[in-house]
Amino acid sequence: MSLFLLLLCLMPGVTFAQEARPLGENPAVxxxxxxxxxxxxxxxxxxxxxxxxxxxxxEDLRREVREMIAKNMTDEQIIxxxxxxxxxxxxxxxxxxxxxxxLWVGPFLLLATGTxxxxxxxxxxxxxxxxxxxxxxEQARVAQLLEGKKGSTT
Amino acid sequence: xxxxxxxxxxxxIVVGFLAAGLTLNPREVPSPxxxxxxxxxxxxxxxxxxxxxxxxxxxxxxxxxNVWASWCSGCKxxxxxxxxxxxxxxxxxxxxDYKDQRTEALAxxxxxxxxxxxxxxxxxxxxxxxxxxxxxxxxxxxxKKGVIRYKQIGPLDQEALDRKVLPLVRELQNQ
Numbered sequence: 001m002s003l004f005l006l007l008l009c010l011m012p013g014v015t016f017a018q019e020a021r022p023l024g025e026n027p028a029v030x031x032x033x034x035x036x037x038x039x040x041x042x043x044x045x046x047x048x049x050x051x052x053x054x055x056x057x058x059e060d061l062r063r064e065v066r067e068m069i070a071k072n073m074t075d076e077q078i079i080x081x082x083x084x085x086x087x088x089x090x091x092x093x094x095x096x097x098x099x100x101x102x103l104w105v106g107p108f109l110l111l112a113t114g115t116x117x118x119x120x121x122x123x124x125x126x127x128x129x130x131x132x133x134x135x136x137x138e139q140a141r142v143a144q145l146l147e148g149k150k151g152s153t154t
Numbered sequence: 155x156x157x158x159x160x161x162x163x164x165x166x167i168v169v170g171f172l173a174a175g176l177t178l179n180p181r182e183v184p185s186p187x188x189x190x191x192x193x194x195x196x197x198x199x200x201x202x203x204x205x206x207x208x209x210x211x212x213x214x215x216x217x218x219x220n221v222w223a224s225w226c227s228g229c230k231x232x233x234x235x236x237x238x239x240x241x242x243x244x245x246x247x248x249x250x251d252y253k254d255q256r257t258e259a260l261a262x263x264x265x266x267x268x269x270x271x272x273x274x275x276x277x278x279x280x281x282x283x284x285x286x287x288x289x290x291x292x293x294x295x296x297x298k299k300g301v302i303r304y305k306q307i308g309p310l311d312q313e314a315l316d317r318k319v320l321p322l323v324r325e326l327q328n329q
């Protein structure tokens with residue numbers, strides 16, 4: 001009985017245990033897939049990349065990309081393949097076109113208008129403070145008030 | 155009072171944009187395939203896998219391609235609409251059974267009724283990728299020259315059918 005238990009304890013060492021293998025066998029292909037997949041959006045769960053998503057479609061698309069890499073297609077060709085089917089939306093970095101003009105330039109436009117508004121208002125404020133000069137009567141009154149205040153505190 | 159007009163105006167513009175954004179569906183990504191020829195395929199038919207169907211077989215006809223699956227809940231939702239459409243005979247509907255098991259697909263059609271002139275099987279989902287499918291059900295309107303003229307993402311409801319699909323089909327049939 002004890003011999004049997006001992007054998008049983010040794011069993012795991014005998015069995016051929018391995019980490020679950022990734023679907024692709026070629027590490028070079030996997031590395032390229034990884035760099036490509038983080039640039040591509042999964043259309044099912046739209047805020048995940050193709051690399052992160054577990055959706056069946058993402059799996060299929062990874063398989064497709066893997067096969068294209070194996071066929072020695074360039075990154076541009078692979079992205080083109082997906083864009084012709086799913087549109088620019090699959091790219092996390094959309095290309096610069098007429099339709100994406102505001103997307104790319106918008107933040108800079110906002111920054112420019114913001115700076116312009118700030119400059120104008122600052123200049124106006126500077127003018128206002130310059131204008132606030134005192135007439136001789138006012139000067140005299142200020143002096144009088146300050147004098148009076150001094151007198152009251154001491 | 156006047157100095158509040160500008161911020162108020164800007165606020166109104168932002169609200170306008172946000173309100174418009176709320177009515178848009180982020181899942182409806184405009185397909186680059188509209189206006190392009192249908193991607194070709196030759197797939198086994200669902201009811202008779204020895205027979206093959208290709209979009210070329212339908213050249214000269216206006217037809218609908220409906221991508222469906224027995225596992226898809228939206229397909230159940232749109233099914234009555236498709237059944238009615240098939241019965242009306244206004245346009246033939248062809249099905250693409252997407253990433254599905256044959257037995258389950260056949261059982262599903264038996265249970266719900268079969269609106270399709272015929273269905274093909276895209277078991278691996280490869281042809282689906284060529285069609286840019288990402289949210290089953292999807293429906294394509296294809297004209298006589300084999301060009302995709304419209305793509306419906308998600309269930310086809312009576313409203314979409316009456317307002318978009320059927321008028322387009324009639325227009326294409328008269329061409």
